[in-house]
Amino acid sequence: MDDKKIKVSIRNLVEFVLRGGDLDSKFVGSSRALEGTRAHQKLQKKYKQENNIERQYNAEVSLKYNIEYKGFSFIIEGRADGVIVEKEKIIIDEIKTVNKPLELIDENYNILHMAQAKCYAYIYAVQNDLKDIYVQLTYYSISADESKYFIKNFNMEELKLFFLDLLDKYFWWANFMDQWIDKRNISIKNMNFPFDKYRPGQREVAVAVYNTIKQESKIFVQAPTGVGKTISTLFPAIKAMEQGLVSKIFYLTAKTITANVAQECMTNMNNKGLKIKTLVITAKEKVCFKDKPSCNPEDCEFAKGHYDRLNNALNEILSKETLISREVIIEYAKRNKLCPFEFSLEIALWVDCIICDYNYAFNPQVYLKSFFENGKEDYVFLIDEAHNLADRGREMFSAELYKKPFLKLKKVMTKKEPQIAKALTSINSYMIKLRKICEEENRNIYVQKEEIKDIYNLLRRFTKESEEWLAKNNKLEGYDELLQLYFDVLSYTRISEFYDNKFTTYVEKLGDDIKIKIFCLDPSYLLSEVVKRGKASIFFSATLSPISYFKEVLGGNEQDYTMRIPSPFPKKNMKLILANRISTKYKNREGSYNLLSKYIHELVCGRKGNYLIFFPSYAYMRNVYDIFCQEYSDINAVIQENSMSEELKKTFLDRFKNYSETMVAFAVLGGMFSEGIDLKGDKLIGVGIVGVGLPQLCFERDIIMNYFNDKNNMGYEYSYMYPGMNKVLQAAGRVIRTEEDRGVVMLMDERFSNRNYRELFPKHWDANTIARNVKEVENIIKNFWENK
CATH class of the missing domain: 3.40.50.300 (P-loop containing nucleotide triphosphate hydrolases)
Structure with a gap:
């Protein structure tokens, strides 16, 4: 908002002020908007072809209206589908496409349609000095290729009252935001840096x-x-x-x-x-009040009548709250019986x-x-x-499809909807051909730089055939599976629109299944x-x-x-130790378990407190953890489990609140505990990092490597070394969080002594302390803790 100027489209103005009814995310289909556009164009072309001396049809007429209202300059814009000039009669035509039978449509089918048309009519009438004007609602059935018309005459005075009533209701929000912005800007102007002094940097x-x-x-x-x-x-x-x-x-x-x-x-x-005003947006699955999100009025009481209650709830939360967190959203959504996720998206427009x-x-x-x-x-x-x-x-920017869901669904759809089954069969057959390419080349993965374009038409045919069935057959057997596959296919075709030389496509044979993937390399x-x-x-x-x-x-x-x-922070607060006489390369891991266990023991025995030890994989971590627990049963050791819930994650971190005794926590490098967590002071006094953090060797990393080798001859660095070292730096950063913190970081891998890795060390790391054996680790750590 600038100098109390407000720009708003006619559609947004009408929808915001007059919206009501249910939140309904029932399946509509991706082509609905496209079909609607085509239907508009078809009707408009037909009307224009019928133009004669007595009747002229003008399509897509742009309208813009500036009005001073209660201290604000409103700029109202829109585009009428059609303006019909018929002798001395002017008709504003508003075209809407529907899937319902036309006999079920009356002039009150959707109050927003008439309201939008009346706004167009008012602006056109003002600008052309008309005393009255006609509004025509044209409902077009795509499936029946038929139209139904409702035409109504309005005089200028009633249109003006209607328009100004809309503007008055919208004005409340505009004025609210204007007053808020004044308060906000005054508070910002008066705000100093919120701490006593700046930290260095x-x-x-x-x-x-x-x-x-x-x-x-x-x-x-x-x-x-x-x-x-x-x-x-x-x-x-x-x-x-x-x-x-x-x-x-x-x-x-x-x-x-x-x-x-x-x-x-x-x-x-x-x-x-x-x-x-600050809003925290949380994923739908994490805030939904139902066990399974289903945003339609038949399944969810929060969806039913959602829009009837929305504006009052917006008014309440924006008037009372500044920091709108997940908890605040849930509180207001429950009280006003709203979908919390959709509520948060509406709030986002105003914060x-x-x-x-x-x-x-x-x-x-x-x-x-x-x-x-x-x-x-x-x-x-x-x-x-x-x-x-x-x-x-x-x-x-990547997308993938598997063959099995197409085959499975084909069996379900053969009797229910033969056309969908036929489309599924075509895709399944094509993916069998792709599997044969892998088999002919005697490998599990086939890659090509170009798109596999032949499959796109098959996928589009499938989405087209699926849309009508999905729109009409909610809850039937196969519905959920078809819906999921529909969205997977839609995702794949949408990503294909970005395809250029920074992408590749590959086919992977996975047992009796096949995966085809558009993979974004860069x-x-x-x-x-x-x-x-x-x-x-x-x-x-x-x-x-x-x-x-x-x-x-x-x-x-x-x-x-x-x-x-x-x-x-002072360099002396962190002791970096390079334990460079141990190899953690995949081929040498089995022989490293016992030695790593000894290194970790010396690290954690230097001083009572909490320690984190990071490993490149769950399997490696588990093997060393088992040996450590067996050899040093007197030390409290815990381990990160795979796929931990938020509750288990909190329990794991809560252990660090007690630091009167020694605890060593085994975790995965690059996982949930190696970045983002903030364990200040004595909550964490030491970190051990096993390996240089290289991503697991895999086909995708290799083709990223090949891509960057061709681009800048830095393939290994871009695909493996730099991402791996980033994990190491993040994990090491858990130790020193404040000026008062002191702690030890031990890097356990011979590769850390290589020049290429040492050049990636931060400038504040003193990398001159090398421990050639377990005894040297003990002495180095003892000296560090004794000399403050």
Whole structure:
């Protein structure tokens, strides 16, 4: 909002003020919008062909109306489907496509349709000085290829009253937000940095972030643990908001735990006088009140009448709350009987800062269309733990299909819907051909740089045949399976639209099944296109090293800024030990179990307290853990289990609250406990890292390697070494969290002595302490703890 100017489309104005009824996500079909567009064009073409001296049909007439109302300048825009000039009679035509039989449609079928048409009619009448005007609702049945018409005459006075009533109801929200923005900006102007002083490096980061926003650019910031990256990025972004440089802040995270840190940061600033509305968006599955999300009125009482209650609930929550967390959303959603996830998406339109997962900005399947469909806006993206974004980007821009679901569903559909069964048979047969290619080449995986285009038509035929059945046969046998396969296929065909030289396609034989995958090798271009939707982007992490690598794979260019901040903590507070006389390479692992157990024992015996030991795999971890427990049964040892629930994860972390005795926790490198967790002070005094963190050798990593070898001759580094070392740096960063923390990090692998790895060590690491045997570990650690 600028100088009380409000720009709103006629459709959004009508839908926001008059919406009501149920939340209903029953299957509609991806082609519905396309079919609707084609139906509009078909009718409009037909009408235009019928033009004569007495009747002229003008299609897609743009309308724009500026009106001063109660101190605001409203700019109302829209496009009428048709304007019919018939002698001295003007008719506004509003076309709607329906799947229902036309006999079930009357003029009150949907009040929003008539309301939208009346707004077009009013604006057209004002601009053409008409005393009265006609409105025609045209309902077109796609399946029957027939139309039904409702025409009504309105005089100018009743249209004006209707329009101004809409504007009056919308004005309340506009005025509310205007008053809120005044309060917000005054609080921002009066807000000082929320701590007594800046930590070393914090001020530099904050200034760089502000300047990046001002210059509408990108910056890549590597700032070690302890600098305080969250406040150093949020604070200048908020200051830029008061200056009118930013309309909304998106704080994007890879994990819930980092979102919690951002939430705490906003809470702290609000407690110190800041007034800024912040929303935390949580995935639907985590906030849904039902065991299984089913957003339709037959299955969910929160969906029934959702829109009848929505605006009152919005009014309540926006009037009373500033930090709108998951818990707050659930509280208000229950009280107002609303779907909590859909409620949060509505709230997002009215808040200043949104904390959410990368998916809601970057994923082409689920991104927030209400914000990102209209090109560049005054948004700033604060991308936390940005080292995670490259692999997440590959996942978002890749898609795969398996043969078995097609075959299984074909058997179900043969009697129910032969046309769908026929489409499934074609796809199944084609995938058998792909399996034969693998067999002919005597290998399980077949890869080609080009798209496998022949399958696209088969997939589109399947989606087309499935849509009508899915729309009409909810709850029948095979419905859920067909719906899931439909969305899998739709995802695959949508991702295919991005295909270029940064993609490859491969076919993998998996026993009696076949997988076909569009695999994104390099997400850099697509990520760069996403951030163009905003004004500025801040990529930051403790481990953007080497920064040139991350700048390239995250879509940066030569003009983008980079920044490296040194550690704010004294080097003497952390002892780095290189146990470089042990090999943890896959072929040598079995012979390393006993020696690793001894190294770990010496690490944790130096001082009572809590320790984390990270391993490259669950199997490796379990083998060493069993030996350690057998040999050193007097030491309390715990182990990370595979697929831990939030409750088990909390129980695991709660063990670190007690540090009067020694506890050693075995965990997986790159897992939930190797980044994001904050165990300050004596909660954690030592970390052991087994191996150099290389991703598991696999076909996908190898083709990424080949791609970058061709591109810059850095394939092994980009595919294996840099991602692996990033995990090591993240795990090591768990130890020193504040200026008072002291602790030990022991790297256990001979490869850490190699120059290529040592060049990736942070500057604040003193890597000169090498332990050639277990006894030397004991002596080094003893000296460290005795000499403070």
